[in-house]
Amino acid sequence: MGISERREREKLERRKTILACAKELILSQGVEHINMEEIARKAELSKATVYLYFSSKEILLNEICEDAARNFLYHVKPFLDTGLTGMAALKCFWGGFLELFGNSDEMIIIFKVRNYLNSSLPVFLLKEQSKSQHVDEILVAMGKLIDQCKAEGFFDPNLDSVTATRLLLSVFSITVEKAACIPLEARKSPAFIEEMTNTFQIIIRGFAGDGVDRSYLNIAGV
Amino acid sequence: MGISERREREKLERRKTILACAKELILSQGVEHINMEEIARKAELSKATVYLYFSSKEILLNEICEDAARNFLYHVKPFLDTGLTGMAALKCFWGGFLELFGNSDEMIIIFKVRNYLNSSLPVFLLKEQSKSQHVDEILVAMGKLIDQCKAEGFFDPNLDSVTATRLLLSVFSITVEKAACIPLEARKSPAFIEEMTNTFQIIIRGFAGDGVDRSYLNIAGV
Amino acid sequence: MGISERREREKLERRKTILACAKELILSQGVEHINMEEIARKAELSKATVYLYFSSKEILLNEICEDAARNFLYHVKPFLDTGLTGMAALKCFWGGFLELFGNSDEMIIIFKVRNYLNSSLPVFLLKEQSKSQHVDEILVAMGKLIDQCKAEGFFDPNLDSVTATRLLLSVFSITVEKAACIPLEARKSPAFIEEMTNTFQIIIRGFAGDGVDRSYLNIAGV
Amino acid sequence: MGISERREREKLERRKTILACAKELILSQGVEHINMEEIARKAELSKATVYLYFSSKEILLNEICEDAARNFLYHVKPFLDTGLTGMAALKCFWGGFLELFGNSDEMIIIFKVRNYLNSSLPVFLLKEQSKSQHVDEILVAMGKLIDQCKAEGFFDPNLDSVTATRLLLSVFSITVEKAACIPLEARKSPAFIEEMTNTFQIIIRGFAGDGVDRSYLNIAGV
DNA sequence: TATGAATGAGTGTTCATTCAT
DNA sequence: AATGAATGAACACTCATTCAT
Numbered sequence: 001m002g003i004s005e006r007r008e009r010e011k012l013e014r015r016k017t018i019l020a021c022a023k024e025l026i027l028s029q030g031v032e033h034i035n036m037e038e039i040a041r042k043a044e045l046s047k048a049t050v051y052l053y054f055s056s057k058e059i060l061l062n063e064i065c066e067d068a069a070r071n072f073l074y075h076v077k078p079f080l081d082t083g084l085t086g087m088a089a090l091k092c093f094w095g096g097f098l099e100l101f102g103n104s105d106e107m108i109i110i111f112k113v114r115n116y117l118n119s120s121l122p123v124f125l126l127k128e129q130s131k132s133q134h135v136d137e138i139l140v141a142m143g144k145l146i147d148q149c150k151a152e153g154f155f156d157p158n159l160d161s162v163t164a165t166r167l168l169l170s171v172f173s174i175t176v177e178k179a180a181c182i183p184l185e186a187r188k189s190p191a192f193i194e195e196m197t198n199t200f201q202i203i204i205r206g207f208a209g210d211g212v213d214r215s216y217l218n219i220a221g222v
Numbered sequence: 223m224g225i226s227e228r229r230e231r232e233k234l235e236r237r238k239t240i241l242a243c244a245k246e247l248i249l250s251q252g253v254e255h256i257n258m259e260e261i262a263r264k265a266e267l268s269k270a271t272v273y274l275y276f277s278s279k280e281i282l283l284n285e286i287c288e289d290a291a292r293n294f295l296y297h298v299k300p301f302l303d304t305g306l307t308g309m310a311a312l313k314c315f316w317g318g319f320l321e322l323f324g325n326s327d328e329m330i331i332i333f334k335v336r337n338y339l340n341s342s343l344p345v346f347l348l349k350e351q352s353k354s355q356h357v358d359e360i361l362v363a364m365g366k367l368i369d370q371c372k373a374e375g376f377f378d379p380n381l382d383s384v385t386a387t388r389l390l391l392s393v394f395s396i397t398v399e400k401a402a403c404i405p406l407e408a409r410k411s412p413a414f415i416e417e418m419t420n421t422f423q424i425i426i427r428g429f430a431g432d433g434v435d436r437s438y439l440n441i442a443g444v
Numbered sequence: 445m446g447i448s449e450r451r452e453r454e455k456l457e458r459r460k461t462i463l464a465c466a467k468e469l470i471l472s473q474g475v476e477h478i479n480m481e482e483i484a485r486k487a488e489l490s491k492a493t494v495y496l497y498f499s500s501k502e503i504l505l506n507e508i509c510e511d512a513a514r515n516f517l518y519h520v521k522p523f524l525d526t527g528l529t530g531m532a533a534l535k536c537f538w539g540g541f542l543e544l545f546g547n548s549d550e551m552i553i554i555f556k557v558r559n560y561l562n563s564s565l566p567v568f569l570l571k572e573q574s575k576s577q578h579v580d581e582i583l584v585a586m587g588k589l590i591d592q593c594k595a596e597g598f599f600d601p602n603l604d605s606v607t608a609t610r611l612l613l614s615v616f617s618i619t620v621e622k623a624a625c626i627p628l629e630a631r632k633s634p635a636f637i638e639e640m641t642n643t644f645q646i647i648i649r650g651f652a653g654d655g656v657d658r659s660y661l662n663i664a665g666v
Numbered sequence: 667m668g669i670s671e672r673r674e675r676e677k678l679e680r681r682k683t684i685l686a687c688a689k690e691l692i693l694s695q696g697v698e699h700i701n702m703e704e705i706a707r708k709a710e711l712s713k714a715t716v717y718l719y720f721s722s723k724e725i726l727l728n729e730i731c732e733d734a735a736r737n738f739l740y741h742v743k744p745f746l747d748t749g750l751t752g753m754a755a756l757k758c759f760w761g762g763f764l765e766l767f768g769n770s771d772e773m774i775i776i777f778k779v780r781n782y783l784n785s786s787l788p789v790f791l792l793k794e795q796s797k798s799q800h801v802d803e804i805l806v807a808m809g810k811l812i813d814q815c816k817a818e819g820f821f822d823p824n825l826d827s828v829t830a831t832r833l834l835l836s837v838f839s840i841t842v843e844k845a846a847c848i849p850l851e852a853r854k855s856p857a858f859i860e861e862m863t864n865t866f867q868i869i870i871r872g873f874a875g876d877g878v879d880r881s882y883l884n885i886a887g888v
Numbered sequence: 889t890a891t892g893a894a895t896g897a898g899t900g901t902t903c904a905t906t907c908a909t
Numbered sequence: 910a911a912t913g914a915a916t917g918a919a920c921a922c923t924c925a926t927t928c929a930t
Contacts, residue, residue: 650872
């Protein structure tokens with residue numbers, strides 16, 4: 001039984017290796033330029049072997065996306081459903097985003113691959129027709145946060161939650177897509193981080209209720 | 223010489239025809255699904271002839287994009303560099319956008335094609351590396367408007383113009399991409415127009431200076 | 445030794461299981477659409493194990509064919525080498541064929557697989573180059589019957605036995621191939637049985653000597 | 667205009683070349699072993715060029731088949747719908763078959779390719795679901811001849827025309843398939859021709875009405 | 889100028905077979 | 910003896926681009 005366990009472990013490892021290789025290739029050349037051959041080569045496997053683990057290119061890409069979304073959720077969930085106020089949660093949420101963003105490329109992957117798969121469908125319409133569990137979960141979580149902020153008086157009571165969620169996600173998406181194109185180091189430079197934060201801050205202010213004091217809306221810093 | 227002029231005219235006409243056909247195909251099937259064959263067929267020309275006018279697929283697509291941007295500028299420019307306040311100009315700008323958006327598909331074309339061409343490059347990075355004159359011009363014009371609004375006290379004086387311009391363009395981009403995926407009629411429905419306007423409004427509010435009265439920031443209606 | 449006997453028995457059993465599964469798959473999806481993977485899965489074994497019992501796909505298929513032929517012979521042999529006249533034997537032979545045909549799919553298997561294996565080789569040439577013992581035996585038996593009928597004056601003395609045997613087998617083959625394509629129930633309908641019998645009857649009449657009374661040539665009924 | 671005519675001619679020629687190459691390959695290695703690459707190579711063209719003339723492998727094969735059937739019909743039609751008795755027509759029909767068979771490989775092609783295309787469907791069921799104009803026409807013509815022979819008293823009035831046509835075609839099919847596997851010279855040897863004729867003769871005798879004099883049923887010779 | 893014709897370089901997917909454990 | 914895992918070799922089909930006429 002020790003054997004079969006080891007086998008299982010190795011198999012999972014291979015899966016991971018393949019996914020990791022594909023991810024790397026996506027990051028370096030763009031989703032639209034990768035092919036199964038190359039993924040296999042990078043993973044030092046034959047194409048046929050890759051098909052042993054993923055029955056089609058689409059399934060492989062989907063898995064990559066789900067994986068990244070799962071990862072993102074894992075980083076960000078702790079900040080949801082806490083006793084915090086909506087704004088405090090959002091702040092944490094943003095912190096989690098930045099941290100994850102600084103340490104991995106999950107976000108880039110999520111948006112790039114998703115856009116490729118349903119190429120004609122914008123990211124934030126996915127809800128209706130995707131089969132993506134985790135990507136959807138992110139959407140739902142963000143919607144809840146926005147509702148909470150409305151309920152607590154931070155956000156404009158007239159703000160349409162759906163519109164707001166979409167906008168937020170869109171801006172994330174664009175931010176990430178942009179990030180995907182600049183060298184890794186630049187991506188982690190304080191300047192870039194600041195610009196991202198500013199962008200997020202603008203949106204949050206745009207969401208705010210009339211007359212809400214800006215000090216409550218701060219997303220960055222302590 | 224009359225002859226050579228006619229020739230020239232006919233040549234330009236043909237260029238336009240090709241571009242128009244390509245545009246139509248892009249709108250109906252998406253950039254990623256068109257090929258030179260089809261464009262040629264639709265233009266009732268041979269593939270080789272199309273190559274006579276556009277030396278590569280990329281150049282053709284780029285031209286389409288430029289064309290659409292030129293068109294957009296043409297509609298929107300009248301509202302810039304007028305004696306209006308920045309906010310009034312922005313309001314007009316938005317009106318122009320909506321009108322153009324309602325009457326043609328230029329915006330969709332611009333963003334879809336651009337995204338396809340530098341698929342790994344986000345729209346608002348174009349400045350640095352694109353050869354697109356007119357798309358750039360839009361960026362510059364928007365930047366100026368934002369600066370004016372800052373100068374006139376509508377927008378936060380700390381607002382970074384570049385960040386803001388990029389954000390604005392990004393949101394346009396996303397909006398348009400989304401629009402490109404829904405049926406024509408829905409695209410022109412009041413509900414959809416309203417959602418777009420709300421989104422734009424949120425951004426404008428986000429740009430606003432601290433304590434600026436919201437009534438000044440109104441983008442829609444009279 | 446009891447152990448090794450059991451082992452041997454189990455081994456044979458496994459062979460049979462594999463063959464049976466392959467047969468079933470052939471019948472349900474056609475020879476050209478089965479693969480080793482599926483056969484293995486159906487037999488609840490690994491592909492590699494299947495290769496332990498049959499060193500190649502071709503050999504496995506050949507075995508299936510042999511098996512079916514053996515089965516056919518077993519059903520049909522009792523009617524050969526009896527004291528009966530050639531015609532009576534042929535009648536019995538036909539009865540045996542029909543009975544077997546109604547109760548199993550051996551005939552279909554034989555012809556379908558054979559045709560697939562030597563797809564460019566017609567069934568009735570097998571003699572020369574096949575390694576199929578039992579299929580050959582059928583040919584020999586049929587040849588003998590025809591010779592007997594000639595000797596007894598039923599068939600044309602000028603009839604070439606080889607030609608006749610081939611023709612007979614061909615017609616069986618075609619009949620069976622056809623049968624393989626219609627639903628099981630239709631295959632056992634009186635109408636279909638009648639058409640098969642008519643076909644066989646035509647051939648027998650074609651073999652008949654000049655002036656032989658047709659009542660002697662009856663293949664069907666009592 | 668001379669130019670465009672020449673072009674058209676050359677194009678047709680290329681089509682023919684491709685078909686001819688494919689045909690040759692089919693004859694030498696069997697339908698199931700040819701691929702587009704090889705066809706192209708043999709025709710000294712690129713694969714892509716072959717696809718310019720035939721939009722899929724299936725269409726190419728179908729064309730080959732139709733072509734052969736057309737050819738066969740062209741050779742055989744003169745003998746149908748003449749003032750001749752059915753038996754005389756059948757004799758001529760057989761003569762035409764032999765002549766064509768001796769001079770080309772049309773018959774082989776027809777049966778081999780057809781069997782490959784509808785691999786699970788026996789040749790003589792084609793009627794119901796094939797889109798093959800010419801192959802169908804052959805069936806119809808044969809059916810008519812058989813009916814005429816019945817009407818004229820040569821064939822058994824109880825003979826079912828459909829059964830008979832199928833049988834006839836089947837035997838042709840098998841004959842041809844067999845022929846396809848032996849070297850060209852052997853195929854044209856008197857011995858082989860004689861065996862084919864004998865086979866056909868047997869069937870005709872099998873079709874005959876009770877008591878019809880054999881001299882009327884002669885298929886061969888003068 | 890216009891075009892019909894040709895093609896090289898892919899691209900996703902399948903399957904019989906082998907081999908270390 | 911049994912198997913999970915791996916793979917080489919195919920194969921149908923596509924498309925941007927070139928070139929002789």
